[in-house]
Amino acid sequence: MGLETYIILYGGGGINEDPNYTPEERHDVRDNFKNAALTRADEIRNYSNFNPNDDAIIIKETKYVSDFVSAINSPYGSGPIQEITTFTHAYSAAGSQTSAGLNLGGGIVGEGKLRWFESPNVNELDPNFAEDAIFNLYGCNTANNNAGSSIAQWIADKFPNVSVFGYLGNSNFIWPEANKTYLVPTYKNKGKIQVFPRK
Numbered sequence: 186m187g188l189e190t191y192i193i194l195y196g197g198g199g200i201n202e203d204p205n206y207t208p209e210e211r212h213d214v215r216d217n218f219k220n221a222a223l224t225r226a227d228e229i230r231n232y233s234n235f236n237p238n239d240d241a242i243i244i245k246e247t248k249y250v251s252d253f254v255s256a257i258n259s260p261y262g263s264g265p266i267q268e269i270t271t272f273t274h275a276y277s278a279a280g281s282q283t284s285a286g287l288n289l290g291g292g293i294v295g296e297g298k299l300r301w302f303e304s305p306n307v308n309e310l311d312p313n314f315a316e317d318a319i320f321n322l323y324g325c326n327t328a329n330n331n332a333g334s335s336i337a338q339w340i341a342d343k344f345p346n347v348s349v350f351g352y353l354g355n356s357n358f359i360w361p362e363a364n365k366t367y368l369v370p371t372y373k374n375k376g377k378i379q380v381f382p383r384k
Contacts, residue, residue, distance in 0.1 A: 188239040189267040189315060191229050194247045194256055195222040196273035197290030197300075218272040219246065221323065225270050240264070248290030250302050254309045265315040275324035275352075278304075278333035285336045287324060304339040320349045327351030 195218035226242045229235055241263030247253040257269060274288040286303035320340055322328070328337040328351030337351030 188264045190261040190263045191242045191267055192269045193222045193225050193244045194271045195219050197248050221272045249299050250306055253289055253302050257310055257312045265313045266318055267315045268319045270321040273324045275327045277326040277329035277335060287336060304336060307339045307343050314347055318347045320347050322351040325352060325355045328353050
């Protein structure tokens with residue numbers, strides 16, 4: 186039996202997979218979400234309290250809501266979840282969007298919202314969180330409450346004992362070294378970050 190589990194989930198690179206759109210129109214970041222997840226795993230392995238014999242890092246690509254929920258709800262023999270980190274496209278409840286959410290893999294004609302994790306889907310989450318767990322949402326507008334509750338707010342409301350971090354606006358990639366990418370660190374960048382619950 187382990188002590189702590191760290192879950193890192195990443196979505197598809199584009200907001201849709203329609204070949205009639207250019208990569209720029211699809212906001213396609215290609216493999217950057219995957220590379221970001223691998224970089225985050227390296228950071229966790231370097232934590233002073235991380236024990237590779239007892240703790241586990243789970244990295245999964247989750248392009249569908251069902252995969253995303255399953256990855257979070259699965260029982261892990263490595264112990265309770267200390268941290269969940271997601272790298273995805275995201276959107277606020279603004280304009281034609283009636284709900285905030287994460288775009289996990291881009292829309293495909295005929296699939297409806299199978300790849301959109303929206304605020305109502307938060308009720309499907311039932312993870313085994315550690316007492317001081319963290320939920321990091323790396324993606325644009327994950328904490329943008331300007332037009333209604335953000336996806337970060339919905340998660341924070343459901344799990345009031347979990348610290349939830351998200352972006353108020355755009356999130357940007359930086360390249361710390363060759364072949365690795367990750368998004369601007371969450372709670373270190375006070376200008377763009379909202380921390381829940383508010384204390």
